[in-house]
Amino acid sequence: MINNIPQSKAILSVVDLTKNFGDLHVLKGISNTFYEGEVVSIIGPSGSGKSTLIRCLNHIEEPTSGQIIFEGVEITNPSTDINAVRRDMGMVFQNFGLFPHLTALENIMLAPRKVKKQSRDEAKNKALKLLERVGLSDKAENYPEQLSGGQQQRVAIARSLAMQPKVLLFDEPTSALDPEMVREVLDVMMGLAKDGMTMIVVSHEINFIRQASSRVLVLVDGEIIEDGPSEQVIESPSHPRTKEFLGKLL
Amino acid sequence: MRASSRKWLHKYSSTLITGICILLFLVYLAFFSGADWSLFREQFLNFEKMEGRYYIFISPLLLVVKISIYSCFFATFIGLCLAVLRSYKIKFFDVTITAYVILFRSIPAMVLVVLVYFALPFVGLNLPSTNSVIMSLSLLFGAYTTEIFRSGINSVEKLQIEASKSLGMNSIQAMYHVILPQAMRVVIPPLTTVLIDVLKTTSIAYVVGVPELIARARQMEGVIGSVTPLIFVSVLYFLIILPVVILSSRLEKRSRKWSNS
Numbered sequence: 001m002i003n004n005i006p007q008s009k010a011i012l013s014v015v016d017l018t019k020n021f022g023d024l025h026v027l028k029g030i031s032n033t034f035y036e037g038e039v040v041s042i043i044g045p046s047g048s049g050k051s052t053l054i055r056c057l058n059h060i061e062e063p064t065s066g067q068i069i070f071e072g073v074e075i076t077n078p079s080t081d082i083n084a085v086r087r088d089m090g091m092v093f094q095n096f097g098l099f100p101h102l103t104a105l106e107n108i109m110l111a112p113r114k115v116k117k118q119s120r121d122e123a124k125n126k127a128l129k130l131l132e133r134v135g136l137s138d139k140a141e142n143y144p145e146q147l148s149g150g151q152q153q154r155v156a157i158a159r160s161l162a163m164q165p166k167v168l169l170f171d172e173p174t175s176a177l178d179p180e181m182v183r184e185v186l187d188v189m190m191g192l193a194k195d196g197m198t199m200i201v202v203s204h205e206i207n208f209i210r211q212a213s214s215r216v217l218v219l220v221d222g223e224i225i226e227d228g229p230s231e232q233v234i235e236s237p238s239h240p241r242t243k244e245f246l247g248k249l250l
Numbered sequence: 251m252r253a254s255s256r257k258w259l260h261k262y263s264s265t266l267i268t269g270i271c272i273l274l275f276l277v278y279l280a281f282f283s284g285a286d287w288s289l290f291r292e293q294f295l296n297f298e299k300m301e302g303r304y305y306i307f308i309s310p311l312l313l314v315v316k317i318s319i320y321s322c323f324f325a326t327f328i329g330l331c332l333a334v335l336r337s338y339k340i341k342f343f344d345v346t347i348t349a350y351v352i353l354f355r356s357i358p359a360m361v362l363v364v365l366v367y368f369a370l371p372f373v374g375l376n377l378p379s380t381n382s383v384i385m386s387l388s389l390l391f392g393a394y395t396t397e398i399f400r401s402g403i404n405s406v407e408k409l410q411i412e413a414s415k416s417l418g419m420n421s422i423q424a425m426y427h428v429i430l431p432q433a434m435r436v437v438i439p440p441l442t443t444v445l446i447d448v449l450k451t452t453s454i455a456y457v458v459g460v461p462e463l464i465a466r467a468r469q470m471e472g473v474i475g476s477v478t479p480l481i482f483v484s485v486l487y488f489l490i491i492l493p494v495v496i497l498s499s500r501l502e503k504r505s506r507k508w509s510n511s
């Protein structure tokens with residue numbers, strides 16, 4: 001286990017979070033605390049509310065009730081400047097979400113320049129370093145359309161990292177990729193985990209969970225039915241629904 | 251050199267073919283159709299009679315250019331602002347902007363120009379005739395550009411907004427740096443059509459007595475007894491419209507750099 005540091009500081013807390021879409025109760029009272037340096041995987045069947053949960057964490061989806069506290073700031077409080085909070089929370093999407101009208105380099109530079117008001121040179125230098133880190137130094141001038149899915153997702157990760165976030169949220173970052181490209185994205189993610197990045201990852205990549213993730217949350221029908229160290233949840237799950245779900249996965 | 255000229259030929263082949271067809275048609279008309287061309291020339295292409303009168307078109311031309319530039323600018327500006335406002339989905343803006351679009355798309359241009367010029371003084375707003383034309387055209391065509399910008403903004407997928415937000419951008423930054431540049435690709439062709447319409451509709455300025463090109467041409471037509479001035483004015487309009495067309499295809503080419511769809 002790389003990141004088993006249970007004594008470290010809490011960075012993100014969720015208290016009794018619910019989310020309804022009309023009559024549909026998608027999240028039914030989620031509570032959990034995420035610690036600095038943790039890599040937490042969220043698994044669960046389709047439609048169980050994984051995306052909704054992770055999107056509530058940076059308030060892209062507005063929760064119906066409950067609290068989310070990030071570094072002592074209650075994001076769910078309407079008077080909180082949510083844009084300022086989001087600077088410190090990166091998010092990586094299933095379908096990448098790169099800006100198609102900007103090159104890989106410009107994609108990475110945009111937020112640091114406009115949000116953090118970095119100078120062009122500063123932002124560019126940092127962006128080039130990040131591209132190197134995700135192994136795409138030669139693609140700086142390419143537009144997203146000219147990149148493979150795996151390359152796009154690596155640029156998207158670099159783009160999030162450029163804001164120097166304190167936590168990175170991933171929503172199924174590899175499930176839109178062809179199988180041969182999954183590895184290159186997971187390698188980047190495992191590198192981040194090794195460097196101590198706090199990560200919350202919705203993913204069913206069992207290799208990632210085994211090798212990089214310290215904790216697994218099992219979400220079924222909008223409730224966390226199991227929460228424990230990765231090995232324990234995967235090898236000897238306590239809840240029958242977890243067993244059933246893992247049986248299909250492995 | 252060889253390669254570039256071949257490329258040129260390839261690029262303009264459709265224009266070239268159209269041109270050749272028109273030329274052949276004209277040759278047919280002139281030599282084989284048996285029409286009386288001297289009469290036609292006297293009626294439509296009697297430039298001898300126009301000699302010494304071209305100066306008359308200078309000030310109307312400048313006036314039309316001025317009205318065109320202002321109207322195009324304000325029509326685009328109105329459309330952009332209202333479409334951006336609508337994108338925030340605030341009930342009040344939604345209702346008022348929709349009402350504006352429906353209303354101004356159904357008013358005939360001439361009616362609006364007359365109303366603005368003759369009716370607004372009753373509520374204390376006395377606009378010079380040129381300005382009332384600019385205002386009318388801006389409001390009228392602003393309704394069209396609002397819809398054009400709106401569909402452009404809607405064409406950008408939601409994920410782009412979510413990605414911008416999750417990087418800490420506020421909604422103005424997301425709109426300016428992410429949404430609008432992508433919307434432009436969809437917006438430019440229909441916007442060009444509308445702006446060309448604005449230019450051509452400037453001719454209704456005559457109803458409030460603005461000495462514009464068509465009115466002047468028709469006057470001269472009576473004096474010299476030939477339609478030639480109207481033909482001449484059409485050429486002037488073509489020259490006014492040309493820069494708009496060139497600019498628009500430039501902009502379109504730029505957006506094709508990042509997308510070949």
Ligand SMILES: Nc1ncnc2c1ncn2[C@@H]1O[C@H](COP(=O)(O)OP(=O)(O)OP(=O)(O)O)[C@@H](O)[C@H]1O
Pocket residue numbers: 021024026044045046047048049050051052053
């Ligand atoms: N914007 C929305 N409006 C209405 N219903 C929604 C919306 N977003 C999600 N839902 C519903 O909420 C439920 C949970 O969706 P969610 O995307 O969170 O599931 P998930 O666990 O991420 O599933 P998957 O593994 O397929 O990605 C689903 O029933 C979905 O149809």
Ligand SMILES: [Mg+2]
Pocket residue numbers: 050051052172
């Ligand atoms: Mg999902």
